[in-house]
Amino acid sequence: MHRHQERTKPRGGWGVVALVALSGTFLLTNGLDASGGPPQPARASALVSDPVHDAAARRLPPAPEPLKPSPPTRIRVPSVRVDAPVTRVGLDAEGWVDAPPPQDANLAGWYDGSPAPGARGTTVIDGHVDNEQGPAVFYRLGSVERGQRVEVDRQDGRTAVFTVYGIEVVGKDGFPAERVYGPKGAPELRVITCGGGFSKKTGYDGNVVVFARLTEIR
Template identity: 40%
Template structure:
């Protein structure tokens, strides 16, 4: 279910440095060229702001892969759902929950009462498959700082390990960590189809706007599949 509406400001929001905390999020999803548009909004967003769900072709896990005429030489894996995320550099060790499009037409957020939980868009590619796999997490919940509090501090070369249900561990190497304004979010750069296995880790960042009850930016980690091992 999507996060409930609230009028509270984020915990520590008044004293925290800009971008250090976020609030439970709403994530609308819409088609964007060959990729997907997944724009993050706080729980204070207007209730009538409901972008449509993506077309079936855009949401299908295999659609992007089957459209490629020439396979990539980069490593990739068959489909298998993720079960755990580990990022040693920022002490992340969290289980996954699948995220889907809710009745509102938005991608449901991870439960706001669990500070150590990440979600993945279950109708997209799984981590390790060819394409850009989407993983989202809160930086703050109603109970305090959450799983992606320090995501913005990751550096290029850092390792992101995702354990999958088939027993494999897909190890991703961070390429860049970028911050984008929600008002000018580069949908194609973040969500466009890729010929190799890539990963996007997304959370809120930037200044908190008390008037609209939303953070102004998104922090996005771009990473590529570097190696595969048995769990």
């Protein structure tokens, strides 16, 4: 995924971020083609409207009390065999959110302008789907399903456990920033990588977004 397309630009505060977090142009390298690319969310798991989004979240157990802020150190998604360190990513000189270095395939990035995992608000963690060498940390993210866990270790030794209540592919154009990143009244997590259709010339045309809510603290 080319660096210049892997950026997020805050506009008027976090609640209205115009996020097009990740895009890539490496799907057709190393023998990968469109039919052998990363999995995409099943139709049944995709969020198609705010009522569906809200109903899925309401079926989760009550969220624990929010934790005090502490940076993430590691993310695990057992269902798709993700187990990766987390680094901080911030804003570049143009005001866009950086992505992890593409050469570090098994590395996720926490946007440190978003809340720490388990704290009140919506935490954002992103990562590459692929790089020039092949699949990267979130290559299988599109096959995550509702009810599965995302575990985020924190620097204070606690682990924030989130339960997935939705996953969808959103286009870069018209990104629904408020619906994706707006506060939900409980600690939440968004895990993002690139996805959707692919063109060798322009890369991926969307982003896979996993929606999850805090359901356990260890």
